[in-house]
Amino acid sequence: MTRDTPGSADLECLALCKQFDAFTAVDHVSFAVPSGSFFSILGPSGCGKTTIMRMIAGFLEPSSGDIRIKSKSVLDVPPNKRPVNMVFQHLALFPMMNIADNIGYGLRRQGMAKPEIGRKVDEALERIGLPGIGKRKVDELSGGQKQRVAIARCLVLEPDVLLLDEPLGALDLKLREHMKVELKALQAAFGTTFVYITHDQSEALVMSDQIAVMNHGRFEQVGSGRELYYRPETAFVAGFVGDSNRWKGRVTRAESGLLQITTQAGLQVTGADHGRGLATGDQAELFVRPEAIRISRQAEDLSHLENRMSGQVTTLLFNGADSRAILEPQTGGDPIEVALPQSGEYADLKRGDVLHFAWAGDQANAFAVNDQAAPSLEAQ
Amino acid sequence: MKSKTLTSLAVLTAFGLGLAGSASAETLRLLTWGGYAPDEVVAMFEKETGHKVEVTLSNNEEMIAKLRATGGRGFDLAQPSQDRIAGPQAEFGIYKPMDLSKIDSSQFIASMLEATKANTTVDGEVYGVPHVWGTSGLVVNTAMAGSVMDYTDLCNADVAGKVTYRLKRPTLIGFAFSMGLDPFAAYGDEAAYQAIIDQVQAKLIDCKANVKTYWGGGDELMNLMRSGETVASMAWDTGGWKLNADNADITFVAPASGALGWIDTFVLPAKGKADQAAYDWINFVMQPEIAGMITDVAGNFTASKGADEHVSADLKARYQASFPPADVDNIKWYPPVPAGLEALEGAALDRVKAAN
Amino acid sequence: MRAGNKLALILLLTPLLLWIGLLIIIPHIDMFLVSIRERVGVGKYQISLANYWTFLGEPLYLVTFARTAIMSVLATVLTLIIGFPVAFFIAKIAKGRLQSSLFLLCLVPFWVSELVRTFGWMILLRETGLISNLLQWLGLVDGPVELLYNDVAMIVGLVYTSMLFMVVPLVTTLESLDDSIIEAGYDLGGSTVSITREIIIPHAMPGIVSGSIVVFMLSLGNYLTPTMLGGKDSLWFTELIYSQFIVRFNWELGAAFGFMLLILSSAIIWLLLKLTGQTLEKTMT
Structure with a gap:
């Protein structure tokens, strides 16, 4: 499969807007997806991600802005002529056709010769690991098989961009x-550019080269999963991607990026603004990931960390590798969730045990409390 | 429990029977033509006798079909034409004999009563007495189709495409007379009748191109004539007179070969339950004043003696204009139709309809 | 307890069984018995197939029979061709209030009796009627034009009378077609024609077949429309049956005709199901 010069963008959206009457679903969104990469748009339902996808596919017309595929604007190209294909949320396989006809549909529409179609379909089935199922009916396949067929149906057309609209939503865990x-x-095998939309952060984190976190019609942050996870640029991203302990409070001291914050419950904690420039007296929101908190039975093990506390275990959440404990700080304040290392030393932890815990100041991300409301928990 | 139910059922039945037997007031279920039982007359009758009247409107064929389907049940008095009584009675036994002693024969025009009795006698029993009579002939827009004087004139070139008639037996009979044949004389001889029908069939097929449409109902005919879409038709006298009231050019014309005369009668369905009410109704409506009222509504004259005096002057004038005395004598009265003739006629009518 | 259940079942089934028995099975048995009776004299009958031989031996009856079948098929096809886009619009394009009012619009003609509906068409189509006058006013024709009393008027009437019965099942099946399947068709490069042919029509097939069956049966069994709009050449088989029963008093032949009509409609429906690969169960659910 030949591709343009590496790094060139297969898909570009420029100041894309979509208005529905008074409601702005997509608000000046710009991004570029490099050729052959896996790009995800992550956001809660109603954030406008599906609208973007439908505009790219051609089912919706943007109110303003431009969509370019391989540097050519496709705004005037109808959906059936655009070099993009889409895997629908519920897959939208054609129940009136068998599997081979489903996969061959687009090729037939291109006017390809019958034997050629047959060969291509067999090849596609081979590649998705389902050889010989061409004669079966759609409803005879399992959920995962349908998934693969839906993708193969698009990929045989060798689109410049493949759009995937939460295709895993209907599957079991x-x-x-x-x-x-x-x-x-x-x-990776097809080398096609994927644009994937989802509200499931783990889908986005695991698969994507680049993720755009979207909220209220805007992109909050675009970056790799790692960047989003460790260096969220907004409170929304910090709250939406991964779990966090969060506090609201007031900055009592700001010194070269390190902040001293007094939470509403009276806890004294330190955090970092990572260049967001918070000043003394600002209202701030602080996010600390459970796995960023170190725990120990001895206070001295944690002496090198800024935020040191101790607390009593109130709840143990056993979840295999991702087990957690909820601690009640002895100084008072909100309960804190911490990750339990799985090296075995805490296997005998019980409710009521007292643990020391601490985190480095730069692991606590502080954001100025502003217009943007943090996402509610159910959005995660 | 069971015996209790039975007892109460028996009591109820006895009560019901007692009511039906003792009360003189009955419900009269009347199967008749439009106009023969005007609301006003019904109200007067109910007031005078205490009977209730339920009117069902129909036509000859449907009356007979209805009674045949139920074996003569469901109605207490019906009014088919006098030529459609003997045949169906012999074939299906749907009527019961009249008790002439319960009818005031002095109210009837004697000649018409005698003729009807003769025509409706089966095995020595009389089944019908006359009520309303009338004719069918031609309804013509005299300003535009003055040439139409007889049934066969409907096939003239000058009225091509502007003619309508029914595809029913009166058309066959009328055309036969107009062609110089005598179908009534051949009623008893199936082969001779078939020969006549064959000739008429050929004529009607020839004539088909002249016809705009075969009309099916009175309203349809009225619309066709009134709008001027057709200028000549075969129809009942009353239809012509009604149109004459709206448009002086249109009127009923007694055909040269004779109008066809029909008499609608009173008959008792075989399983009727209110015979007394039926006789009461007959005697009531045959009173001259009441008969006059019916004529005013239905448009046709009745067999009631002296009723003419109570008919509106308008109607009388139209009648006299359409029927000079010679034409009255020329009316061809339908004799009873022998059972089975309808099948011959029907086949001919079907063939006419199918012809191109 | 079990006896009680049984009783409840019997009570529940009784109306249905009575309905089927009294209104469908018994009349048909009776009609069949009448149809194999031959009148040999006044009030005398014998069992024979004479009525069926009469039917087969008389070209008029066969021609009318075939004509009725062909015209009914034609009316059904036309109803489908007109009804399909209408149904598609109602099911897929119209939304909310527009959708329900369009649906209502299909239903409105059925608030008046068939007779009135047919009269309505007569007023429109007749020589002195609305359309004729309109054409003259527009100067498109010189004199009055007669649009009534021909086969076209009859077909128009039949299509109009049956439209609802085609649109309803079509709307139901089309509504069950997920929009994203149509979109997927476009997305994969399908044109409107190919999507209609390969996706929408196959999906709507049960609705098409059940609508067609109903419309075909309604047209075949229609009496008023052919007689009133069809004019002097409008032979319709139900007209023959009516006249045998009511005008000719020949119930025997009428019953035989009725049976032939039953056989005809069953045969054509069977053929339709075979051709489209549908089953009666599938289309009627």
């Missing part, structure tokens, strides 16, 4: 985990 890996592998 186990299969979803499996399909994440498989999708990534398929993308």
Whole structure:
């Protein structure tokens, strides 16, 4: 599969806007997706991600802005002529056709010769690991098989960009985990540019090269999963991507990026603004990931960290590798969730045990409390 | 429990029977033509006798079909034409004999009563007495189709495409007379009748191109004539007179070969339950004043003696204009139709309809 | 307890069984018995197939029979061709209030009796009627034009009378078609024609078949429309049955005709199901 010069953008959106009457669904969104990469748009439902996708596919017309594929504007190109294909949320396989006809549909529409179509379809089935199922009916396949067929149906057309609209939403958890890996592998195998929209952060984090976090019609932050996770640029991103302990409070001291914050419950904590320039007296919101908090049975083990506290275990949340404990700080204040290392030393932890815990100041992300409301918990 | 139910049922039945037997007031279920039982007359009758009247409107064929389907049940008095009584009675037994002693024969025009009795006698029993009579002939827009004087004139070139008639037996009979044949004389001889029908069929097929449409109902005919879409038709006298009231050019014309005369009668369905009410109704409506009222509504004259005096002057004038005395004598009265003739006629009518 | 259940079941089934028995099975048995009776004299009958031989031996009856079948098929096809876009618009394009008012619009003609509806068409189509006058006013024709009393008027009437019965099942099946399947068709490069042919029509097939069955049966069994709009050449098989029963008093032949009509409609429906690969169960659910 030949691709343009590496790094060139297959898909570009420029100041894309979409208004529905008085409601702005997409508000000046610009981004570029490099050729062959896996790009995700992550956001809660209603954030406008589906609208973007439908504009790219051609089912909606942007109110303003431009969409370019391989540097050419496609605004005047109808959906059936755009070099993009879409995997729908509920897959939208054609129930009136068998699997081979589903996959061959687009090729037939291109006017390809019958034997050629047959060969291509067989090849696609081979590549998705389902050889010989061409004669079967759609409803005879399992959820995961349908998924692969839906992707193959698009990929045989060798689109410049493949759009995927939360295609894993309907699958059960186990299969979803499996399909994440498989999708990534398929993308690598075909080398096609994927644009994937989801509200599930783990899907986005696992598969994507680049993720755009979207809220209220705007992109909050675009970056790799790692960047989003460790260096969220907005409170929304910090809250939406991954779990966090969060406090609201007031900055009592600001010194070269390190902040001293007094939370509403009276806790004294330190955090970092990572260049966001908070000043003394600002209202701030502080996010600390459970796994960024170190715990120990001895206070001295943690002496090198800025925020040191101790607390009593009120709840143990056993979840295998991702087990947590909820601690009640002895100084008072909100309960704090911490990750339990799985090296075995805390296997005997019980409710009521007292633990020391601490985190480095730069692991606590502080944001000025502003117009943007942090996402509610159910959005995660 | 069971015996209790039975007892109460028995009591109820006895009560019901007692009511029906003792009360002189009955419900009269009347199967008749439009206009023969005006609301006003019904109200007067109910007031005078205490009977209730339920009127069902129909036509000859449907009356007979209805009674045949139920074996003569469901109605207490029906009014088919006198030629459609003997045949269906012999074939289906749907009527019961009249008790002439319960009818005031002095109210009837004697000649018409005798003729009807003769025509409706089966096995020595009389089944019908006359009520309303009338004719069918031609309704013509004299300003535009003055040439139409007889049934066969409907096939003239000068009225091509502007003619309508029914595809029913009166058309066959009328055309036969107009062609110089005598279908009534051949009623008893199936082969001779078939020969006549064959000739008429050929004529009607020839004539088909002249016809705009075969009309099916009175309203349809009225619309066709009134709008001027057709200028000549075969129809009942009353239809012509009604149109004459709106447009002086249109009127009923007694055909040269004779109008066809029909008499609608009173008959008792075989399983009727209110015979007394039926006789009461007959005697009531045959009173000259009441008969006059019916004529004013229906447009046709009745067999009631002296009723003419109570008919509106308008109607009398139209009648006299359409029927000079010679034409009255020329009316061809329908004799009873022998059972089975309808099948021959029907086949001919079907063939006419199918012809191109 | 079990006896009680049984009783409840019997009570529940009784109306249905009575309905089927009294209104469908018994009349048909009776009609069949009448149809194999031959009148040999006044009030005398014998069992024979004479009525069926009469039917087969008389070209008029066969021609009318075939004509009725062909015209009904034609009316059905036209109803489908007109009804399909209408149904598609109602099911897929119209939203909210527009959708329900369009649906209502299809229903409105059925608030008046068939007779009135047919009279309505007569007023429109007749020589002195609305359309004729309009054409003259527009100067498109010189004199009055007669649009009534021909086969076209009859077909128009039949299509109009049956439209609702085609649109309703089509709307139901089309509504069950997920929009994203149509979008997927476009997305994969399908044109409107190919999507209609390969996706929408196959999906709507049960609705098409059940609508067609109903419309075909209604047209075949229609009496008023052909007689009133069709004019002097409008032979319709139900007209023959009516006249045998009511005008000719020949119930025997009428019953035989009725049975032939039943066989005809069953045969054509069977053929339709075979051709489209549908089953009666599938289309009627």
